[in-house]
Amino acid sequence: MTDAPLLLAFDDDRCRDVDLAGGKGASLAAMTHNGLPVPPGFVITSAAFTAAVDGDALLAHLRAEDLDAARKVVAETEPPKDLIKQFYDRLPAGDVAVRSSACAEDSADASYAGQQETYLFVPTLEEVYGRVVECWLSFFSERALFYRLHKGKLDDIFMAVVVQHMIDSTKAGVMFTVDPVNGRRDRVVIEAARGVGENVVSGEVTPDYYTLDRKGTVKKSRIVDERILSDDELAQLVKLGLQLADLNGAPQDIEWAFDGTGLYMLQSRPVTTV
Incomplete structure (x- = not known):
């Protein structure tokens, strides 16, 4: 080299x-x-x-x-x-x-x-x-x-x-393009918190939790306080997440963030639990 x-x-x-x-x-x-x-x-x-x-x-x-x-x-x-x-x-x-x-x-x-x-x-x-x-x-x-x-x-x-x-994010979190618990490939799971995504990854805060179908429709959610992500934001995330999964040929574990200008993808790696 x-x-x-x-x-x-x-x-x-x-x-x-x-x-x-x-x-x-x-x-x-x-x-x-x-x-x-x-x-x-x-x-x-x-x-x-x-x-x-x-x-x-x-x-x-x-x-x-x-x-x-x-x-x-x-x-x-x-x-x-x-x-x-x-x-x-x-x-x-x-x-x-x-x-x-x-x-x-x-x-x-x-x-x-x-x-x-x-x-x-x-x-x-x-x-x-x-x-x-x-x-x-x-x-x-x-x-x-x-x-x-x-x-x-x-x-x-x-x-x-x-x-x-560095994105000075207002909301951030992780997304799995397959349900990491039960392996369902027709589901996308998103966890979201206010501030930087590290809060979610490190477990420092309890995030909102959303389970969606592949069209971006919420099937189940657990909201901690005031809902963090709108339906439009969730649909944006699902669309880009599935695009990444398709590009990589495997379900993805994705870090994402919204700031005042929009949505950013911060990391994408294969889901290793399915």
Whole structure:
């Protein structure tokens, strides 16, 4: 991967390569390519990490199961700051999200969702540099290494990082294009909360819960307080969700958000429970 690009914008066709952009990055690039509403961003590729890190030392520490020494190598690794600044300056003004994107992530037999770090509302370029290293470090936590030992390979050091314009969402959540509990493929399940979707994903709030048919008609709902999503918003979500499932050839687990300008798709991965 010596000639591989170190950074790629979502609209670069090469960004759809999971080996370079990781699961999240490639998914965002694919959604961008297919005209779905995705906040702009770029990926610091797996090649950037392997080019910057002392790979021999890192692998030696991992094989010796010396996690502290391995993490020290990663912590002292400098991201490609000049290139990051170039891509960062092209984004709309405002905060960004910095998200880990493992290259083995979200495959059909190993979902790495939640294994690595995500940082929201990162306000400055200098902080972005630090968060990139924190994302790299998260790939070498005890939890992540234990998971990889059982699901993948311990010497897999390929990880990308996504930097994306932050949507200041008024409502957000997750959508499953199949019922994840009973596997019904004629149902779409949507969970919604006010604010950012991380509130739903992390379980910090109790979301509204909607079960719909594939035409977007509500079949069942559980509203916590005042209803969060209108019928039109639910129909929009179902339409885009089924489009994503069709494009990917499999049921999808999707993160979404509405801000003052409309609906955005933030992530899409295969549903691994059906």
